[in-house]
Amino acid sequence: MPVDLELETQLDTKVKPGLAFAIQKLQELSALALGLREGEAQIADQLAISDQGLQARELAVRPVVQKRLSALTAQAEQRSQPYAERAKVQRAVLQLPLLPTTTIGSFPQTSAIRQLRAKFRKGDIDLTQYHQSLQKEIQFVIQKQEALDLDVLVHGEPERTDMVEYFAEQLAGFVTTQYGWVQSYGSRCVRPPIVIGDVERQQPMTAGWSAFAQSLSNKPVKGMLTGPVTILQWSYPRDDVAPEVSAFQIALALRDEVADLEKAGIHIVQIDEPAFREGVPLQKAAQAHYLHWATRAFRIASAGAKPTTQIHTHMCYSDFNSIIEHIAAMDADVITIESTRAKMQLLAAFEAFSYPNEIGPGVYDIHSPSVPTADDIVKLLQAAMKYIPVERLWVNPDCGLKTRNWEECELALAAMVNAAKQLRQSIASTPVGKQAELAH
Numbered sequence: 230m231p232v233d234l235e236l237e238t239q240l241d242t243k244v245k246p247g248l249a250f251a252i253q254k255l256q257e258l259s260a261l262a263l264g265l266r267e268g269e270a271q272i273a274d275q276l277a278i279s280d281q282g283l284q285a286r287e288l289a290v291r292p293v294v295q296k297r298l299s300a301l302t303a304q305a306e307q308r309s310q311p312y313a314e315r316a317k318v319q320r321a322v323l324q325l326p327l328l329p330t331t332t333i334g335s336f337p338q339t340s341a342i343r344q345l346r347a348k349f350r351k352g353d354i355d356l357t358q359y360h361q362s363l364q365k366e367i368q369f370v371i372q373k374q375e376a377l378d379l380d381v382l383v384h385g386e387p388e389r390t391d392m393v394e395y396f397a398e399q400l401a402g403f404v405t406t407q408y409g410w411v412q413s414y415g416s417r418c419v420r421p422p423i424v425i426g427d428v429e430r431q432q433p434m435t436a437g438w439s440a441f442a443q444s445l446s447n448k449p450v451k452g453m454l455t456g457p458v459t460i461l462q463w464s465y466p467r468d469d470v471a472p473e474v475s476a477f478q479i480a481l482a483l484r485d486e487v488a489d490l491e492k493a494g495i496h497i498v499q500i501d502e503p504a505f506r507e508g509v510p511l512q513k514a515a516q517a518h519y520l521h522w523a524t525r526a527f528r529i530a531s532a533g534a535k536p537t538t539q540i541h542t543h544m545c546y547s548d549f550n551s552i553i554e555h556i557a558a559m560d561a562d563v564i565t566i567e568s569t570r571a572k573m574q575l576l577a578a579f580e581a582f583s584y585p586n587e588i589g590p591g592v593y594d595i596h597s598p599s600v601p602t603a604d605d606i607v608k609l610l611q612a613a614m615k616y617i618p619v620e621r622l623w624v625n626p627d628c629g630l631k632t633r634n635w636e637e638c639e640l641a642l643a644a645m646v647n648a649a650k651q652l653r654q655s656i657a658s659t660p661v662g663k664q665a666e667l668a669h
């Protein structure tokens with residue numbers, strides 16, 4: 230729980246009475262005790278505030294969104310062509326080499342970026358200056374990736390404080406907080422947004438940054454979105470609707486963003502779902518329902534994409550073996566997934582279930598400052614090639630590079646690109662019959 234709602238000076242006054250952080254929950258608890266002991270009249274003020282909170286819920290109803298959701302057809306949740314067909318047209322558009330190299334999205338969130346944000350928040354610089362500095366950062370990130378000779382570039386996400394908060398700040402139906410910090414893991418903290426009503430996109434949220442990044446390079450730049458399941462999983466949900474209602478509404482907002490990215494000339498869109506696995510309920514009986522709606526939410530977000538648009542997704546550390554068929558049902562063209570810590574144990578899952586689309590099993594652990602050698606990476610990729618045909622294999626780190634420094638990133642990515650190039654060469658010089666063998 231975040232600690233004190235009173236600190237929040239920027240929350241809508243209509244919304245605030247409907248919320249309670251830790252201190253407010255304790256106050257409510259003692260008010261309830263008092264009311265039960267001495268009668269409701271004793272707590273009339275608190276009850277009035279709580280009624281106001283309930284009224285705010287009615288304000289959060291957006292009939293347009295509800296209508297759109299109920300009109301959604303099964304067809305809208307399916308890509309217009311199956312993966313095998315899409316892969317062909319995507320190959321023609323993207324012209325990527327075998328074993329394409331890419332990263333997961335973020336590049337180092339340096340202290341310079343954090344200082345810039347702090348200056349903007351304090352009003353020391355205005356929005357134009359803030360945006361200009363972010364554009365410079367994107368320029369820098371693109372140049373670095375071109376110099377490293379990566380195949381699919383990213384803009385680096387410097388504009389995002391957090392991958393969920395960034396979207397919540399821009400979506401109607403969410404509020405974000407100033408001081409609502411909670412621990413996420415280790416010493417890292419986040420401010421989970423709060424879903425307060427029907428979710429609706431107001432305007433493009435990322436397309437401008439992605440279009441700017443794409444304008445700086447001839448290589449494809451991946452658009453970068455946080456998926457509906459993860460946005461919901463890492464926010465405080467509503468308690469007056471089922472979670473899937475919010476997830477589907479968020480998915481519709483993202484679906485529109487995908488369309489705007491396409492219009493902006495982006496051919497690859499990654500929809501991150503690192504929280505997909507952690508959302509699986511502990512009770513066995515509830516798991517099938519969750520997996521069904523979570524998969525649907527991803528498809529609502531992604532399936533509107535043109536066949537030529539390559540949809541990626543990314544998932545972090547987790548045991549995928551039990552949910553691999555649901556991951557396949559998400560029907561992303563490419564999934565990048567953690568696997569280095571477990572030394573590609575992930576791949577065991579593919580022994581039992583052959584994943585039908587493309588996959589980038591992370592080839593080095595971004596949580597460690599140690600830099601992998603090209604040899605390490607070649608070995609991991611060779612292990613992966615036993616399970617995944619080389620035509621469907623991608624080369625990438627296992628997560629975003631936000632927490633690393635540039636020196637580590639450059640060395641590790643150079644080793645990664647080098648490893649991919651070595652393997653391409655050895656495959657090109659392998660006789661054709663043997664290549665077919667390699668691919669199976």
Ligand code: GLN
Binds near residue numbers: 335631
């Ligand atoms: N695109 C995000 C990043 O690179 C993904 C983060 C995550 O998987 N948790 O930071």
Ligand code: ZN
Binds near residue numbers: 545
């Ligand atoms: Zn990750």
